[in-house]
Amino acid sequence: MINSDEFTNRLKKVMEYEQLSASTFADKVGVQRSSISHILSGRNKPSLDFILKVTTEFSNVDIKWLLNGTGSFPKNEETNFTSTPSLLNMNSETDGKKIQRIVVFYSDGTFDEYKK
Structure with a gap:
C-alpha cells in the first residue's frame, strides 16, 4: 500500500x-x-497509469523508489547502463544476420534498449 504523504514527498x-x-x-x-x-x-x-508515465518519462526514477522509497533517486549509475553491453558485439554477424537491437527486461517491469 502506498503511503500518500511519502509518495507526495518523493x-x-x-x-x-x-x-x-x-x-x-x-x-x-x-x-x-x-x-x-x-x-x-x-x-x-496516484493510478498505476500515472506511476508508469512518470517512470517512463523520467528514466532516472526507479519505480520501487517512487512507490515505497526503497532504492535511491536518481537511480545509481550501476543500474543505468551507459554503453552497449559487452556480452555481444553489435557488429557481430551470424549466418549473415546482424544484431540490430538488444532489449534487457528487469524484474520491476522496466527495460533498457540498445540499438546499433
Whole structure:
C-alpha cells in the first residue's frame, strides 16, 4: 500500500530535481494539471497509469523508489547502463544476420534498449 504523504514527498523531489513546476511536470508526463494538483494535495491517490508515465518519462526514477522509497533517486549509475553491453558485439554477424537491437527486461517491469 502506498503511503500518500511519502509518495507526495518523493514526487516533489523528482519535480525539484528536474526543476519543473507542477503544471510543467503534468505536461511532460502527459496528464491533466488537475491530476497533479489532486495527487500533491492528497485528494487523490496516484493510478498505476500515472506511476508508469512518470517512470517512463523520467528514466532516472526507479519505480520501487517512487512507490515505497526503497532504492535511491536518481537511480545509481550501476543500474543505468551507459554503453552497449559487452556480452555481444553489435557488429557481430551470424549466418549473415546482424544484431540490430538488444532489449534487457528487469524484474520491476522496466527495460533498457540498445540499438546499433
